Amino acid sequence: MEQGIICAGFGGQGVLSLGKMIVYVAMEKGLHVTWLPSYGPEMRGGTANCSVVASTEEVASPLVSTPDCLIAMNRPSLDKFINDVVSGGMVLINSSLIDIKVDRKDINVYYIPANDLALQHANERSSNIVMYGAYAKLNGNIGSMDEFEKILIKQFGKSADKDKIISAFHAGYEEIKV
Amino acid sequence: MEQGIICAGFGGQGVLSLGKMIVYVAMEKGLHVTWLPSYGPEMRGGTANCSVVASTEEVASPLVSTPDCLIAMNRPSLDKFINDVVSGGMVLINSSLIDIKVDRKDINVYYIPANDLALQHANERSSNIVMYGAYAKLNGNIGSMDEFEKILIKQFGKSADKDKIISAFHAGYEEIKV
Amino acid sequence: MATYHKSNMLTDTPLSFCPGCTHGIAHKLIAEVLQELGQQGNVIGVAPVGCSVFAYKFFNCDMQEAAHGRAPAVATGIKRVHPDKVVFSYQGDGDLASIGLAEIMHAGLRGENITVVFINNAIYGMTGGQMAPTSLIGQKTTTSPFGRTVERQGNPIRMCEMLASQDGPAYLERVMLTDYANVLKAKRAIKKAFEYQIAGKGFSMVECLSTCPTNWHMTPVQACQHIKDNMTKIYPLGVFKDVGGAK
Amino acid sequence: MATYHKSNMLTDTPLSFCPGCTHGIAHKLIAEVLQELGQQGNVIGVAPVGCSVFAYKFFNCDMQEAAHGRAPAVATGIKRVHPDKVVFSYQGDGDLASIGLAEIMHAGLRGENITVVFINNAIYGMTGGQMAPTSLIGQKTTTSPFGRTVERQGNPIRMCEMLASQDGPAYLERVMLTDYANVLKAKRAIKKAFEYQIAGKGFSMVECLSTCPTNWHMTPVQACQHIKDNMTKIYPLGVFKDVGGAK
Amino acid sequence: MQVKIDFERCKGCGLCVNACPKKVLCIGDKSNKGGYFVARVDKPEQCIGCCACAYMCPDSCVEVE
Amino acid sequence: MQVKIDFERCKGCGLCVNACPKKVLCIGDKSNKGGYFVARVDKPEQCIGCCACAYMCPDSCVEVE
Amino acid sequence: MAKKLFKGNEALGEAAVLGGCRFFFGYPITPQTELSEYLSWRLYDVGGTFIQSESEVSAINMVYGAAGAGARALTSSSSPGISLKQEGISYIACAELPCVIVNMMRSGPGLGGIMPSQADYSQATKGGGHGDYRMLVYGPSTIQEAVDIMYNAFDKAEQYRIPVMILGDGMLGQLMEPVEFPPLKQMPDPSTKEWATTGTHYGKDRRIVNSLYIVASENEAVNIKLQAKYDLLRKNEVMCEEYMCEDADIIITAYGTVARICKSAVKALREKGIKTGLIRPITLFPFPTEVFHKYANSDKTKKFVTIELSTGQYNEDVLLSVMGKKPVEFYCRMGGSVMTVEEIVNKVKEVY
Amino acid sequence: MAKKLFKGNEALGEAAVLGGCRFFFGYPITPQTELSEYLSWRLYDVGGTFIQSESEVSAINMVYGAAGAGARALTSSSSPGISLKQEGISYIACAELPCVIVNMMRSGPGLGGIMPSQADYSQATKGGGHGDYRMLVYGPSTIQEAVDIMYNAFDKAEQYRIPVMILGDGMLGQLMEPVEFPPLKQMPDPSTKEWATTGTHYGKDRRIVNSLYIVASENEAVNIKLQAKYDLLRKNEVMCEEYMCEDADIIITAYGTVARICKSAVKALREKGIKTGLIRPITLFPFPTEVFHKYANSDKTKKFVTIELSTGQYNEDVLLSVMGKKPVEFYCRMGGSVMTVEEIVNKVKEVY
Numbered sequence A, B: 001m002e003q004g005i006i007c008a009g010f011g012g013q014g015v016l017s018l019g020k021m022i023v024y025v026a027m028e029k030g031l032h033v034t035w036l037p038s039y040g041p042e043m044r045g046g047t048a049n050c051s052v053v054a055s056t057e058e059v060a061s062p063l064v065s066t067p068d069c070l071i072a073m074n075r076p077s078l079d080k081f082i083n084d085v086v087s088g089g090m091v092l093i094n095s096s097l098i099d100i101k102v103d104r105k106d107i108n109v110y111y112i113p114a115n116d117l118a119l120q121h122a123n124e125r126s127s128n129i130v131m132y133g134a135y136a137k138l139n140g141n142i143g144s145m146d147e148f149e150k151i152l153i154k155q156f157g158k159s160a161d162k163d164k165i166i167s168a169f170h171a172g173y174e175e176i177k178v
Numbered sequence C, D: 001m002a003t004y005h006k007s008n009m010l011t012d013t014p015l016s017f018c019p020g021c022t023h024g025i026a027h028k029l030i031a032e033v034l035q036e037l038g039q040q041g042n043v044i045g046v047a048p049v050g051c052s053v054f055a056y057k058f059f060n061c062d063m064q065e066a067a068h069g070r071a072p073a074v075a076t077g078i079k080r081v082h083p084d085k086v087v088f089s090y091q092g093d094g095d096l097a098s099i100g101l102a103e104i105m106h107a108g109l110r111g112e113n114i115t116v117v118f119i120n121n122a123i124y125g126m127t128g129g130q131m132a133p134t135s136l137i138g139q140k141t142t143t144s145p146f147g148r149t150v151e152r153q154g155n156p157i158r159m160c161e162m163l164a165s166q167d168g169p170a171y172l173e174r175v176m177l178t179d180y181a182n183v184l185k186a187k188r189a190i191k192k193a194f195e196y197q198i199a200g201k202g203f204s205m206v207e208c209l210s211t212c213p214t215n216w217h218m219t220p221v222q223a224c225q226h227i228k229d230n231m232t233k234i235y236p237l238g239v240f241k242d243v244g245g246a247k
Numbered sequence E, F: 001m002q003v004k005i006d007f008e009r010c011k012g013c014g015l016c017v018n019a020c021p022k023k024v025l026c027i028g029d030k031s032n033k034g035g036y037f038v039a040r041v042d043k044p045e046q047c048i049g050c051c052a053c054a055y056m057c058p059d060s061c062v063e064v065e
Numbered sequence G, H: 001m002a003k004k005l006f007k008g009n010e011a012l013g014e015a016a017v018l019g020g021c022r023f024f025f026g027y028p029i030t031p032q033t034e035l036s037e038y039l040s041w042r043l044y045d046v047g048g049t050f051i052q053s054e055s056e057v058s059a060i061n062m063v064y065g066a067a068g069a070g071a072r073a074l075t076s077s078s079s080p081g082i083s084l085k086q087e088g089i090s091y092i093a094c095a096e097l098p099c100v101i102v103n104m105m106r107s108g109p110g111l112g113g114i115m116p117s118q119a120d121y122s123q124a125t126k127g128g129g130h131g132d133y134r135m136l137v138y139g140p141s142t143i144q145e146a147v148d149i150m151y152n153a154f155d156k157a158e159q160y161r162i163p164v165m166i167l168g169d170g171m172l173g174q175l176m177e178p179v180e181f182p183p184l185k186q187m188p189d190p191s192t193k194e195w196a197t198t199g200t201h202y203g204k205d206r207r208i209v210n211s212l213y214i215v216a217s218e219n220e221a222v223n224i225k226l227q228a229k230y231d232l233l234r235k236n237e238v239m240c241e242e243y244m245c246e247d248a249d250i251i252i253t254a255y256g257t258v259a260r261i262c263k264s265a266v267k268a269l270r271e272k273g274i275k276t277g278l279i280r281p282i283t284l285f286p287f288p289t290e291v292f293h294k295y296a297n298s299d300k301t302k303k304f305v306t307i308e309l310s311t312g313q314y315n316e317d318v319l320l321s322v323m324g325k326k327p328v329e330f331y332c333r334m335g336g337s338v339m340t341v342e343e344i345v346n347k348v349k350e351v352y
Ligand SMILES: Cc1ncc(C[n+]2csc(CCOP(=O)(O)OP(=O)(O)O)c2C)c(N)n1
Pocket: C049, C050, C051, C052, C068, C091, C092, C093, C094, C095, C096, C119, C121, C123, C124, C125, C126, C127, C132, G027, G028, G029, G030, G056, G080, G081, G084
């Protein structure tokens, strides 16, 4: 099994830490992982993204050119990567900020109103957590809900907003009906 | 015809200009020439030397490793180069400062008391001119006495010591009995 | 009552700076001054390496992008070729006071007839918040994570003072881009600097205390206040050199 | 009545300087001071690139030969490894004030606890008499053949003044190596500089106005007089910074 | 007097808001393509045309006429 | 007092000669291996032991005892 | 020991500390700045020294001083900054000082971009500075490998008294992978460093760190000594991975992170029935010439395909090793663009 | 025109002026300082500008500025100083600015010595700086040739918008030979330089001199453009002397002043009945690969012998050109020592 993931969005949307949390879950599971950010003078706004690979074998190439899974937090990110997704792959879309529908029929697309759910359960900065929940639901082979939650608690255990964040995670998780 | 010459001595003895004057004579004669100084942080005393090549053909290598002619103005210079002189070559020795005799039998050695003659005819700084005169006498194939003198006049024509310098030249010239 | 329009010496390209970064103010002051002095079609600018590396996209004139710290050398090369053109360099504190210290000082000593706009924001913005030679004592940066101390990281560098210690510079002033009044003062200083160049008086530099809200971890408004409250203690405002009428 | 013997902090190797060059005086003053301070077996020196490039042959202690201008950086590397050892750099004006300007200034700003002996002879000796940043106005050199002018070659650089404009240096003095009385003064300055280092007070530098009879085309005695008559006008002697008892 | 703000250029930094002596401006609740909440002219009638906002805007988004 | 000059080390620069307040030294007429005319103690009896010559000698050739 | 997720730059910093580095001198530049940021606190933890120098030129000369004083000193930069260090590196090589230099290559020339590149290969392996010197150059392809190399780099540097360069690229610096760190190294006794100016010497024993040899014969002797050292490296220090080469018709060759992409391509090609292998030099100087000889002389190997992020700099060494015995095909990307597995697969299919 | 006796360094200065150079920025270093000393008065004579910059780093960046402003700008140095210019050269190459750089090589590494060397060959021809750039590199062997090359160097630099390097050595710089100077060149109209920031542009027409391409695809495009230019050079600019090669059993190859010594050796060897020839590249980049091909493929040629003042830097290009078709023998001296004619004769006899 090898899954290549791209998480992409605006600078402040937490896509890099979203990717990192997925990596941690996969690591706990004993999978081989890599995490590669798009780096650069992105301090000044613009888009950010990272490539994550989780695999049962050693990861040869950390570059994800044809993702099995795309998490798109804003419109430019969706446009940039949608055509690269492998046939049969999955796409998680932040429908709070992306108001179009994907017309590719060979992939599984999920629309998650991440900003809305985040505001509802925690705060505006938690939209990535909502997506993390949605990803968890769809990727039982990477880890169980508990395993995803464990990593979340590790990350935010000491935060005052801990409970809200967990609630945002569950909201994302529940949003996916499979 | 190709002649390789090394002029060598103390920093202040004018060996570089001696070599250069020989070059000018050869140039006037239509010969191909090169002049290569030993350069370096020699500002602070020490020895100086230059390699001169005069040839009827284009000069391939400007480096004189086995001189046809050595002009040695002091003892260290003589010691350094004497064994490199080609068999049948000539060596001009400033006997004012060099009190030994060369024991190689396959070369022609001339002893010229250059400092003494220079002091006698001009000044202490003209020992190189004396040697120039001696060289002129021995190298009619490079130029006649007049041709050598012409170059001298070009160089020192405006000097107050012009006549003395020419006299030193002649002293060197006459010193060689052939 | 007045009116305000974007200067025609700025292109329409959106600036690449973070929200509230006063690099943008410095850019527009230069543009306004050059416009007011009627220098359109008479200017060559030099961009540095730093957050203002894209300055060549923003100034509406001929531009050269220099290697990190070498803008004064590049500007010297340009000015010697076109002595009748206005030549300026725009540099950050890492660029000018760290890697490029020899270049700026020797341009000053040569009395090179150029204008330098020096953005002192006490940090390396472009590379993500490392210590600058101008960082304040106590300032936490990504390479002085416990706060700068004299013992560990040495003293903040004062460029106006350093240049003023030598013959060569014609005009040196330090200003801050923190509020309306001071921005107007800064503009006057920049204008004077260019006027000196046009009059052939030699090297002029305006040091602008400038914010880096992103790497200071402050809001733009807080950042301006920080300059007033803290930076000016180490970097006092004022004119450090002015040859006035003399050449 | 006194006695005089060659210092044991000098090797027996004959110095490589021209006759009458006061580089030699500077060398022996350093050696004498280190001997008097009992620092044999406690010193690391840094030689520059310039006529004193062979300093490593003459000082009777551990030595490193640095790249042109980088002696302060090399000395910094050394001092950080051996903070309890006396570390000094010896540099000419091309080395220190031209190519190595950023290095010396930043060593000063860091308050690097080293001692710098700076030989200002207003010329590039080693390479045969080119203009130095310290060359006087009017001075003819092989690269300012018509005499240095402010317009063409810019202004002489004043290093003590430049360093004194900043926080960091603990002790800065300018002396001249022209005569007995001034040589004794120079020795006191050099001694003080090393004492400050030993006391941990930070960066110290002694600028020595020094002769280059060869490239000034003067006799050694004339050259000393030239310093007194002309160089001191641009480079006044004196203490430019002294933190005294404070650290 | 009329104050205009370039909606797409504005980065919502608030320096104009802070600069205005008459509190004419505020940060609005609409974000532009860059994702920034853009400054808005809240009380145009109070504008005295001092141009403080325009001078302080680093991105040259404010025009005063 | 005795003033000694290292014959081979001396470069004949004359700084010692110039420094001596009592004109004890002069440049001699003998040259060493380096080709330099070496300084010479001309009037040893006049030496007052001030060491000015020794301090001024760049090549540390002068010993005073 | 449990593996930790680490960014390449930071992992290199940690490995340097564990390997005995106590001195860092450097100047920020993307994409390697995290290395210095990490060491800015980590070195204080272990009583070391971190200096953000005024420039890259200064940094390399501080390294010279510290290394000459007997310390384990590190500097790190990326392409333009490494260009500025060339004079200093040449000095260090000639003075035979041990140190470690990291270059996280970004795309050039000039200011260029900050994306991965391998276009400083010739500079690193053939002397970007003046004179006939070499560094011991490693081109790790995973963070674990980079850590292991860095951990031992100072030992190698001191063994041969040579500057060691770790040549990575932006991707290696920015990538995160789980990595296992070796234990903190016991330091060798510093008094065994017979080159070091420790300030304790006086008179005849005194030590000199130097690269000036004004007499040609002396300078030649130094060069002969250096060349002998480089021959020793060629004999003893070559490291190279051979991956599925035994039965391969086509051998891909690449180094660093690019070799990882090539490994994926080898797998993909073999799935398609094309017997492909990979030669991945780990040391770039000394170059694994013998490995290439072996396959160039083998009847099995039909062709080589060089893959790199520069326009043939690495390929020159491949060509010099294969020496016309087999065709060498070439594919590269430039300017920060990185090839995909598919591109490599297609290239191999095209020349198959 | 009568020939004048000129020192190599000064002749290069004069030829630069005659060839249109009006701006010099440089820093003294032996053995090339006479070049700048000469220009310090000569350029004033012709209304040009001479600046002794504060360092080599500054010099190359002044050249960048002046070249970008449309001028014919020159800088000159020797090995350590050239190392310091590497970043700047990479910038100039990427910004596609025309300029001329002289390197009078001295022996290294480090501070080394000041005697002749050829150990900056790789640095000059393969990019001592970062990134995939090249210069047009000439290796003249006589002063007359150096003059002729310098005279046209700015034309070439502007034609291709490329930095041109004249790679000499201490011997070439210090040597005096009679030389004939061409006439003062009529300058091309500066307004034809479409790259130049002359300060007269405003708005859409404005010109930008730049080497920053933050988007990888744009940076790759720049690199592709550069590579195309280098291919053009390979096609059009190769210069090479073939001396008595036609019937030669053994072909010596060398460049620069070393090739002169080799010429003497060829004559001496032929006198001894050993049919020897000489291939002497005049351009080092582009390298005269085709010339080597011709003889490598000829039945007549038995062997090549490379002679150089470095440890095989030049020989690498020879090997890459001969590509194993004939044996290539090698002889070098290092550290400022120069081989004699006899040494070369002996080497050839030994391998004959
Ligand atoms: C030779 C070189 N070294 C380092 C860098 C990396 N670098 C880019 S910008 C920068 C510092 C910028 O800081 P500053 O000059 O203060 O400008 P700011 O970004 O704060 O405006 C550095 C170190 C580089 N591009 N080139």
